[in-house]
Amino acid sequence: MASPLFAALAQVSPGSTATTQIIIRWIHLVAGITWIGLLYFFTLVSNPVMKQMDAATRARVAPALLSRALWWFRWSALITVLAGIAYWMMIVTADAHNAQASPGVAIWSFFLIWTVAFAIENGLVMPLKGPLNNGFVLGVLVAIDVAAAGYLYVHFNNRGWESNRLLAIGIGGGIGWMLLLNVWGIVWRIQKRIILWTRAFAEQGTPIPEKAQRMIRQALLVSQISAWLTLPLLFFMGAASHFPMFGK
Numbered sequence: 001m002a003s004p005l006f007a008a009l010a011q012v013s014p015g016s017t018a019t020t021q022i023i024i025r026w027i028h029l030v031a032g033i034t035w036i037g038l039l040y041f042f043t044l045v046s047n048p049v050m051k052q053m054d055a056a057t058r059a060r061v062a063p064a065l066l067s068r069a070l071w072w073f074r075w076s077a078l079i080t081v082l083a084g085i086a087y088w089m090m091i092v093t094a095d096a097h098n099a100q101a102s103p104g105v106a107i108w109s110f111f112l113i114w115t116v117a118f119a120i121e122n123g124l125v126m127p128l129k130g131p132l133n134n135g136f137v138l139g140v141l142v143a144i145d146v147a148a149a150g151y152l153y154v155h156f157n158n159r160g161w162e163s164n165r166l167l168a169i170g171i172g173g174g175i176g177w178m179l180l181l182n183v184w185g186i187v188w189r190i191q192k193r194i195i196l197w198t199r200a201f202a203e204q205g206t207p208i209p210e211k212a213q214r215m216i217r218q219a220l221l222v223s224q225i226s227a228w229l230t231l232p233l234l235f236f237m238g239a240a241s242h243f244p245m246f247g248k
């Protein structure tokens with residue numbers, strides 16, 4: 001059996017009230033819409049517009065706009081995933097409880113597989129060398145990485161008692177876990193330094209370090225990849241209760 005957290009969740013899940021579940025689901029939906037809404041705003045609106053601005057205008061606008069948008073972006077991402085994981089744990093522990101099985105593998109394999117998938121994605125994005133500096137090539141390689149992770153998750157959780165909800169969220173939520181690591185592990189770490197440098201440039205004329213261009217490109221590529229990954233993520237979120245693709 002897993003940690004005290006899972007033990008505590010195992011206590012609530014079988015009998016957890018519908019009220020508890022709808023409150024967690026509601027928080028998940030509100031935070032999820034905020035997160036994905038801002039991701040689409042960055043990818044489809046603010047990044048292209050920032051590129052068209054001259055350096056002086058960008059230096060005046062970007063720090064205020066990005067620091068506020070990234071605050072809502074990173075905290076809504078965290079709340080979405082925490083609420084999603086809490087909800088999913090209820091599903092996993094209820095399935096395991098009904099089968100008198102342990103939820104351990106379903107939970108640990110989730111974090112292991114999807115954190116490794118993030119590490120591979122990170123390793124692909126950071127060099128920015130040769131074909132790995134091409135957005136399309138990167139997109140294809142990350143799609144293969146995510147498909148392989150999804151396949152492995154179902155492969156290791158196929159003991160007959162795992163429900164469609166458990167497996168669909170095991171994939172969709174896994175992508176969500178990767179996106180959360182993208183936000184806090186890559187995008188925010190880069191953008192907070194870019195905001196500081198841009199503010200110092202606008203206020204004191206301090207030159208922005210040369211490496212900033214490379215970092216901005218890494219953050220841009222990770223945002224674009226994340227935006228594309230929301231498509232399979234939302235498919236699996238909806239499929240959990242509405243499309244029995246895993247036949248259970």
Ligand code: HEM
Nearest residue numbers: 032036081084085087088165169173176177237238240241
């Ligand atoms: C970008 C991140 C995410 C967004 C936008 C998102 C969005 C959604 C939406 C819209 C639903 C409702 C689907 C429906 O009722 O048809 C849903 C359900 C759900 N999500 Fe997420 N989600 C995200 C990440 C996650 C993560 C990381 C997890 C946890 C591992 C998770 C777990 C769940 C669970 C358990 C459900 C309920 C599934 C069911 O009805 O059986 N979500 N999510």
